[in-house]
Amino acid sequence: MRWLFLSPVGVVGGAERTLLDLLDCLRRTPEAPWLGLIAGAEGPLTEQARALGVETLALPLPAGLAALGDSQLRGAGVESFLRFGASVARATPAAASHLRALQRALRDSRPTLVHSNGLKTHLLCALCTPGAPVVWHLHDFLGERPLVRRVLRVAGVRAAAAIANSAAVAEDARRVLGRVPVYPVHNGVDTERFSPGPAEGPRLDALAGLPPASEDTVRLGLVATYARWKGQEVFLQAAARLRARSPARAMRFYVVGSPVYRTPGSQFSEAELRTTAHALGLEGHVGFIPFQSEPAPIYRALDGVVHASTRPEPFGMTIVEAMSCARAVVVSAAGGAAELVRSGHDALTFAPGDVEGLAGAMARLAGEPELRARLGEEARRSVLARFTRERYAARVRDVYARVLEGRT
Structure with missing residues (x-):
């Protein structure tokens, strides 16, 4: 088995800490699969993934593409949408080049399953041919995204399943994604790292x-x-x-x-x-x-x-x-x-x-x-x-098994 993970960023926020915990648990399991990571930038995420023994490639997102986000369009007027459209137009040539590089990296990795950990990689992966089933990990309410929700509904035909980090996110995602199977899986935490101790x-x-x-x-x-x-x-x-x-x-x-x-x-x-x-x-x-x-x-x-x-x-x-x-x-x-x-x-x-x-x-x-x-x-x-990370990783593996066995 070869499981490849995609992240649009190289920093470590909540979604990325969850990804690192998942990678650490997966590598410790009996008959652990090959684990790979393609990240949108070098940073703490790639450093920590390599330290875990995960084969890691930084494929930097172009600055214009990395800066794109429609969260600021909630309740915005026409002028904001026009500015956003202009930003999309400026980012398109570099995005096309990045997409070709991602396609080559996917081909070279020969994954049996692809796990996308962010909205930008969900969209980019939908435009590629990964050669393996794709699981989207949802860390946000898609329904709150004025443009992304519409694009993801169309792109969802390329997703074999989605994992939502809460029941609330899963309910929202089902309304947006339609036929994509969505599985709620609460995140886990490393209870040895995050444990009681002296208060300094x-x-x-x-x-x-x-x-x-x-x-x-x-x-x-x-x-x-x-x-x-x-x-x-x-x-x-x-x-x-x-x-x-x-x-x-x-x-x-x-x-x-x-x-x-x-x-x-x-x-x-x-x-x-x-x-x-x-x-x-x-x-x-x-x-x-x-x-x-x-x-x-x-x-x-x-x-x-x-x-x-x-x-x-x-x-x-x-x-x-x-x-x-x-x-x-x-x-x-x-x-x-x-x-x-x-x-x-x-x-x-x-x-x-x-x-x-x-x-x-x-x-x-x-x-x-x-x-x-x-x-x-x-x-x-x-x-x-x-909320142990072992419980979390086991539930994610159950989703993988359903996808790989065609039981979604």
């Missing part, structure tokens, strides 16, 4: 360039890419309300992440977020920490981890990672994220975009150490029961 709070202060906080300081943080819908502004607004209500309580807030992807207009800059924090009177109380390639110590150093996405989350990898570290989490409960937790049992929840609801949940974590401890313990138990 002062390390957060050092990374953020803040003076050391007092020993009784409660630390709450949001860990996410700087995509605008990840809720950094909501988190900062809630932090400001909490500070105003309890000015004497020792608290610090942390925004951890960076603008990772290359699609313009879809992400905050750090300067924007710092300006927001200043306007809210949070200077000295909030720290900004860049993307961390090893996030487990960050989760452990926080007393509570906040997920504040303003749109339904397809899955919510940071939620499960923090839970696996036995941290108390607050979750914006919509989409796939709502499937991950039981409110009051292993997490606290609030409605997306509800600043007051988030501030209330954060206040409970800040003021009730026994609650934080109980939620963290139950969170770890939930992950061990439902």
Whole structure:
């Protein structure tokens, strides 16, 4: 067996961490297949895949193609669509050249199954002749994409099956893709890497360039890419309300992440977020920490981890990672994220975009150490029961078996 994986990027975000976990589990199985990866750029993804022994090729996406994305067209006017069309036209010649190179790489790899891990590779692969059945891994709500959903519905005739990272994403995908079989498979987490451990709070202060906080300081943080819908502004607004209500309580807030992807207009800059924090009177109380390639110590150093996405989350990898570290989490409960937790049992929840609801949940974590401890313990138990990466990889292999046996 020869299983080939396609990624449009070389960075490591949530979808790519999931891919690396899958590759690591697959290579450890009895009679492990040959594993290959073609990525759209060199970067941490290709480095880590090679370290796992995966035969890896970086086939750089042209800059114009890499920057294309229709997420900014949600609710946009005619002018935005015209600009997008002009960008597509400019990217087409380079995209054609890249497509020919991808076709050659697919032919040379001789795969028995192709696993595409991103929207751009779904589309590119549909224009090639892979010589093997193709499985699309869906990490986003296709129905929210103004143009891509239409193109993927047509391109879906080339997909043997799709894996969705939550039941919510699967339901959405079935409406968009029509006859393509869609299998919901929750992501998994490495429970040894993301495990309980010492909480080194002062390390957060050092990374953020803040003076050391007092020993009784409660630390709450949001860990996410700087995509605008990840809720950094909501988190900062809630932090400001909490500070105003309890000015004497020792608290610090942390925004951890960076603008990772290359699609313009879809992400905050750090300067924007710092300006927001200043306007809210949070200077000295909030720290900004860049993307961390090893996030487990960050989760452990926080007393509570906040997920504040303003749109339904397809899955919510940071939620499960923090839970696996036995941290108390607050979750914006919509989409796939709502499937991950039981409110009051292993997490606290609030409605997306509800600043007051988030501030209330954060206040409970800040003021009730026994609650934080109980939620963290139950969170770890939930992950061990439902979200191990071994369970995840086994379910993905089941989908592969159905595809290869023609049982979809």
